[in-house]
Amino acid sequence: MTIQWAGLSPELLIQLDRDREQPLRSQLEAAIRSAIREGRLAAGERLPSSRELARDLGVSRGLVQECYGQLLSEGYLDSRVGSATRVAGGAVSMPASAGPASAGPASAVSVTDPAAPAFRKSPRPPLIADFRSGVPDLASFPRGDWAWATQQACRTTASADFDYGDPRGSDSLRQVLAGYLRRVRASAAGPEDLIICTGYAQGLALVLRVLAGRGIRTVAFEDPGYGTDDISATVRAAGVSAVHVPVDGNGLDVAALAASGARAVVATPAHQSPTGVVLTPERRHALVEWARRGDGYLIEDDYDSEFRYDREPVGMVQGLAPDRVFAIGTVSKALAPALRIGWVLAPAALTGAVAQEKEIADRGTPVLDQLALALLLESGRYDRHLRRMRAVYARRRAALADALASHSPRARLTGLAAGFHGVLHLPGPADEQAVVDAARHRSVGLYPMRSYRSGSSPAPPQLVLGFGNVSEHAVRAGIAAVADLLG
Template sequence: MPRIRTNSSTAEDLLIELDRDRTRAEPLHRQVAASIRESVRAGRLRHGASLPPTRTLAAGLGVSRGVVVEAYQQLVAEGYLTSRAGGYTQVALEQGGTADGGREAAPAAPAGAQGAALTVDFGYGHTDVSTFPRAAWLRSVRTVFAATPNERFAYLDGRGVPELHQALADYLNRVRGTSASPRHTVICSGFGQGVSLLVQVLAARGARRLAVEDPSPDDDARPLAAAAGLDVVGIPVGPDGIRVEELEKADADAVVLTPSHQWPTGGVLSAAARARVIRWAQRRGALVIEDDYDAEYRYDRAPVGAIQGLAPDHVVYCGTASKTLVPGLRLGWMLVPPHLVDDVARAKLLADRGSSVIDQLTFADFLARGEFDRHLRRMRPVYRRRRDALLAALDARLPELVPTGVAAGQHVVAWLPPDLDEAAVVAAAARRGVALRGVARYRLDPAGPGGLIFGYATLSERAIAAGIAGLARAVTDVRGPRGAAT
């Protein structure tokens, strides 16, 4: 754990209370030591946290400096604190530490039936946060603090800062083929909040039904729409994305699509199907919510433009930094049709008074400098190598699995042969130390072939090979000796 330098400067920071009744109280230095000792044991003072200088703490407590010095010396001798000449006095123990400087034994992690702890996690959505371009981001932070007028740090309207609107419009029009106007851009805290704002606005305008792809994520649009009182209807997905003929029968007021790389199957909606979706939206006065979640990562195909560029009056384009930079930024953006932008901005303002101005300005500078493009150029070959390692391992160890959606993104779906039950394979894999998810949990209609979702963004090529080897053993476990021999 990195050392934390907080350098508290007041007695109140340590919550030390002294009983000054000399007839019954312990000596003051023992009271100070006991209070700090309890704070360390309870985890209120974390490992590496810096304590106030002795003079500062003594002044805050109204005692002589010698009282605090004696308390600190006692805690250093016990192993709770560490101190060096000219440096900070810091907490030496971690939460739950023992007085001899050791750690209490942590409970063992649960093991599967085979006695294996989880070692390889193919979970989807775990972007490799270790690759975040910290130095470039820091340069943009410094630029923001050096050059931004003071008034920019005040409250703004619900759409966000103009600098980011312009930078995003320039980037998205150039790279994603959108028809973006800075005036119609709303900044949000990721896709989850963006779709929540849209659902609120649609429900207030009388919408009754939201269509979603089937399968589709179960942790954003679907529960949010249901909570807002909208009916949610699943539209089956084929090899090339949503089946538009089923959408046309659904009597929906809006649809959520991932047309450039359907989640999770990886299909790409054809030009003819896109035109048909737009005609459906125009005819019904409906809204298309385009989730462009990972279009920047492509390996074996030409870029596919956004639907929003075809009909900006009927499509809300949603993008996010979660898959391209890090989820912790909580930065997302929407290109909203003119007739909805004011309502969406008001909903954003009511939700949280607006996203962080400093982060927005930093990202605007990061985009304008070309750092975002450079980061994506660095990451594409990294993710491609991991994808290639996954495909090679599947081909070598489990050739009966059929991968799909491999040309882009950060995950692959592999369809199972009919003799393998999806749930049984997932459970057997966990017992072999491999964590992954099946497609079934993301279906509204339970019917459909079994499939496994392999997220590979955070795994090394060696870990991927080890994970597929463990999965192959799990498949053998499911089939049993006779199936394995066959």
């Protein structure tokens, strides 16, 4: 039996993620609380019996009873002897973002903030699965390790380190990171060539400014490629214009790059974003050749390649030509985007110029965070986290491939060698946007390849599916819900 609540099935209203650290009981409580606050469960509405709900969600009846008991005591639910559990009359609905999660109905008033900044993300309706790419599993952030590392850093840092420091970043982080990058990413550089920054976005801004200052005003970008609105704004702000170079089954088309007239190119050789293609060895050499011959530079975006499933991660092109490559790394995929930590590995002759841009931008990346990262790397906790996450993503990747193979066998999935997104090739003359819109109506977030392309010329219909932040259960439920749209 499927119980309909406010027109929604329990699976839609309540999503329990067994991979999360948060216990199932507290996930269930939070889901019911927010459904009441957001008005998806109205006052007086009858809740299913604990037995029914337990069966539908695949949890124990005792867990549901404990959850109902908690919400009864907080005043969200009402229950009279002999009658069903219902949503309490005083539990006023309010927007999901207003008020702390633990606030009870007494404080649950509808609040609108006239001074809310325009860029604040509006609350998204709950989705069965959101296949947005580029997001790692946020629930797996190693809170314990990070808490340990920040506490250690705070306790042991010398007082002198609280001063303005080297704009390139903390010496100890640059030492351990240089060793890590040599070991794991086959880089060829030392700590003196590293500038710690606040993620790829800032690293790119610094490098573009350095290049623009040396007369390089046209920079090539991969097409399709990673070019969010803020990246485009970064390019404009650096006084640089972008040209687009196609990507094919072997990666960036180096002949087209040579014909473009650009003297610098931003590329993702280890795992092309978004197609997932790995740049072939021939193309790697051609790219280095192109840079050497024309006094050009590669800006290597090395964003997610630690997660490689079939073999060891491919090393960075930087290792082949450290004098011609700016390699930019980030912890946004390995740990979390919220940390805002990344690095630029610059050609020796230009390290000083990048450091100068960093100093102008903000005088340096927060030192305690840098020291915490150094401790994670040094202690082996970073590697351990990556190992654990590789297994998590491998399972999600397999769940996605299996779900598609059984529900939508005509749709082809490619680009899964590394990272946590793939490309779904829709069969026949499908309309990407129509599929995305229809999926949204079924509470599944899908994303069109069109938004990664530079032009509007016709291209085969494709979707970019991220699975980093989607549990195996949600992957299966999400694909099952939209299978007929995918062919």
